[in-house]
Amino acid sequence: MNRARQAPRAYLVCIGSELLAGQLNTHQAWLSVRLRRAGFDVVGESSVPDSAASVTAALRRALAGADAVIVCGGLGPTFDDLTRESAASALGRRLRFNPALWEVIRKRLARYHAQIPAENKRQAEVITGAEVLDNTSGSAPGQRLEFRGKDGRPRSLILLPGPYSEMAPIFNRALPRLASRHARGMGVASFSLRLVGVPESIADEKLDAVRARFPEASFTILASGGEVSFHAATRAKTLAAARAELRRLRQAAIEAVGAWSYGEDDITLEAALGRRLRDKRLSLAVAESCTGGMLGARLTTAPGSSAWFHGGVIAYADAVKTGLLGVSARMIKSKGAVSAECAEAMALGARKAARANIGIAITGVAGPGGGTKTKPVG
Amino acid sequence: MNRARQAPRAYLVCIGSELLAGQLNTHQAWLSVRLRRAGFDVVGESSVPDSAASVTAALRRALAGADAVIVCGGLGPTFDDLTRESAASALGRRLRFNPALWEVIRKRLARYHAQIPAENKRQAEVITGAEVLDNTSGSAPGQRLEFRGKDGRPRSLILLPGPYSEMAPIFNRALPRLASRHARGMGVASFSLRLVGVPESIADEKLDAVRARFPEASFTILASGGEVSFHAATRAKTLAAARAELRRLRQAAIEAVGAWSYGEDDITLEAALGRRLRDKRLSLAVAESCTGGMLGARLTTAPGSSAWFHGGVIAYADAVKTGLLGVSARMIKSKGAVSAECAEAMALGARKAARANIGIAITGVAGPGGGTKTKPVG
Numbered sequence: 001m002n003r004a005r006q007a008p009r010a011y012l013v014c015i016g017s018e019l020l021a022g023q024l025n026t027h028q029a030w031l032s033v034r035l036r037r038a039g040f041d042v043v044g045e046s047s048v049p050d051s052a053a054s055v056t057a058a059l060r061r062a063l064a065g066a067d068a069v070i071v072c073g074g075l076g077p078t079f080d081d082l083t084r085e086s087a088a089s090a091l092g093r094r095l096r097f098n099p100a101l102w103e104v105i106r107k108r109l110a111r112y113h114a115q116i117p118a119e120n121k122r123q124a125e126v127i128t129g130a131e132v133l134d135n136t137s138g139s140a141p142g143q144r145l146e147f148r149g150k151d152g153r154p155r156s157l158i159l160l161p162g163p164y165s166e167m168a169p170i171f172n173r174a175l176p177r178l179a180s181r182h183a184r185g186m187g188v189a190s191f192s193l194r195l196v197g198v199p200e201s202i203a204d205e206k207l208d209a210v211r212a213r214f215p216e217a218s219f220t221i222l223a224s225g226g227e228v229s230f231h232a233a234t235r236a237k238t239l240a241a242a243r244a245e246l247r248r249l250r251q252a253a254i255e256a257v258g259a260w261s262y263g264e265d266d267i268t269l270e271a272a273l274g275r276r277l278r279d280k281r282l283s284l285a286v287a288e289s290c291t292g293g294m295l296g297a298r299l300t301t302a303p304g305s306s307a308w309f310h311g312g313v314i315a316y317a318d319a320v321k322t323g324l325l326g327v328s329a330r331m332i333k334s335k336g337a338v339s340a341e342c343a344e345a346m347a348l349g350a351r352k353a354a355r356a357n358i359g360i361a362i363t364g365v366a367g368p369g370g371g372t373k374t375k376p377v378g
Numbered sequence: 379m380n381r382a383r384q385a386p387r388a389y390l391v392c393i394g395s396e397l398l399a400g401q402l403n404t405h406q407a408w409l410s411v412r413l414r415r416a417g418f419d420v421v422g423e424s425s426v427p428d429s430a431a432s433v434t435a436a437l438r439r440a441l442a443g444a445d446a447v448i449v450c451g452g453l454g455p456t457f458d459d460l461t462r463e464s465a466a467s468a469l470g471r472r473l474r475f476n477p478a479l480w481e482v483i484r485k486r487l488a489r490y491h492a493q494i495p496a497e498n499k500r501q502a503e504v505i506t507g508a509e510v511l512d513n514t515s516g517s518a519p520g521q522r523l524e525f526r527g528k529d530g531r532p533r534s535l536i537l538l539p540g541p542y543s544e545m546a547p548i549f550n551r552a553l554p555r556l557a558s559r560h561a562r563g564m565g566v567a568s569f570s571l572r573l574v575g576v577p578e579s580i581a582d583e584k585l586d587a588v589r590a591r592f593p594e595a596s597f598t599i600l601a602s603g604g605e606v607s608f609h610a611a612t613r614a615k616t617l618a619a620a621r622a623e624l625r626r627l628r629q630a631a632i633e634a635v636g637a638w639s640y641g642e643d644d645i646t647l648e649a650a651l652g653r654r655l656r657d658k659r660l661s662l663a664v665a666e667s668c669t670g671g672m673l674g675a676r677l678t679t680a681p682g683s684s685a686w687f688h689g690g691v692i693a694y695a696d697a698v699k700t701g702l703l704g705v706s707a708r709m710i711k712s713k714g715a716v717s718a719e720c721a722e723a724m725a726l727g728a729r730k731a732a733r734a735n736i737g738i739a740i741t742g743v744a745g746p747g748g749g750t751k752t753k754p755v756g
Contacts, residue, residue, distance in 0.1 A: 300671075
């Protein structure tokens, strides 16, 4: 059988007291998805405060139980940035000041600072044996360590800066090497199916047979914001074999839940809608009551939305429904602002006012579970 | 000195493979804030996949290093809900089926299911010595265990279901007892100051003196979405002493950064704006270009926003700017759609069209760092 060996294990360590004081940890989700796609099994995450003892202990534990440990945060210049020292200590290594690296950092800082703070020098301290990962968006470079664990298996420790704009490009550049080191002799192929208009439990049930048919593949199903996404990855000895298996899996998944699918991989619902409208040379306008502009704001997140989205009217007050959308005041009185009739009149009004081919209206009672009503008119 | 003993330590364990596959962990931030306000020091968080060995190991580690361990997730009825078994195993205790609890769960399920799945019976299994925490919004009850650690200090282990709507009310009901058990003889008072229009680094610097003056207090500064929030908590032997200290600290903080403050504690910028508009009996309309309705959507999140927010126009296409807002096509041609003149005309148009006292317009180039321009007209 063309069966791959066990997936390499990745562990995430997120450093920063703010993560234990109310700041949302968004790196965890971002990194998990990318590591899984690259063939890793993400076996855990720890959020650790800015304390040298805590960080050192967390890194020791992580390195004992995973092949690749990805660390974010604590690489800044200030006294509470302790990741360099803690990682060196967890590995029993030293930190060395790297004058060439300091020159690079100093030059980058000179663009923004008249005087370079002396404390920034700490950012040029490198763990013995580490490779510097250049940070093109900030002053804190990343570091990569490759060695063998006590079990003889290869280990990688990657230190990344905390800010997303610095962390993400360094990680993206480091991932191919990480994957080839730990997932060598392993082809990985993955895809995602984006579903809308189906509850997670129903989609999950329909996909049961697919999971049963591909016991070697790994699966995730996530529900968020009214959408469901189904992710699958196949592993084999070669990339070609993994891709062939994925093609069969994809076919089976589409047969099971394709009716609810609007797209694959990273496409968003807004972008998928935009693509169809552009293909059909149609334009869209909105009239929003209870949502106050949320639909319009979402539509404009699609790249190139100005080609098909004209805008519309936020008709929160009834006076705006009558004044800008031409909804009759008598109809609002007789049918109510939250009615199919009002939604239809609003949609027609938006289409006319914004000179678009299609009008969509939302009217309802704001708040959780409030009965909103959408009425597309084309 | 009226100095309190060290703060009790809380640790969070979030269970679910989805947290290591792309699902955002929002419980961590939510629970951290509440535990800190109640006087706890949140010393760490772990996200753990649905594997009995991983959960048991994580709970053992957490209980070794914290006074209170809060666990979310893995209390459902299916095979991969392993928190009950793992917690029992970490504590060296047994699970017992509780017939009275099963009756409660069964009755609740009977409202939604014609036939009650047999696997739900697992949710009536209770760890020896645990107290059941009633779940009024779902079928999975929480559990609370109170015992003493090897160091003789009191320990608490609280198991909560994963869905927010079930987790949050159970936690809120359990928190007072948790605080009185671990923070006994300790008064805790806290407040937050919400700032806007100031970079985090400047606010941080201005608050340095406040931190130096109150070395016993704990502080956090968070930046998110253009806002900065500053949190402070004081601890003393009595609540009255903690509150008196907090009053002095609050005064000092307001002197340092009060000019940028729009409110305190849980108030949002939208709600603070709404409160001022209501006090002055003023109403608001928006005209949005590049933001596509985002401002309107945010304004409608404020409770009671219909009293002062009328709505407005999403003028994404120039035809909507001229058609609905009365911006002159000639002016757009000469000054550009992204210009102070266009923004002013849009704001005036929105005010008139939506019959409001104040118009706000946003026009700019969408995309990160794009030069947006806001022009309030009153």
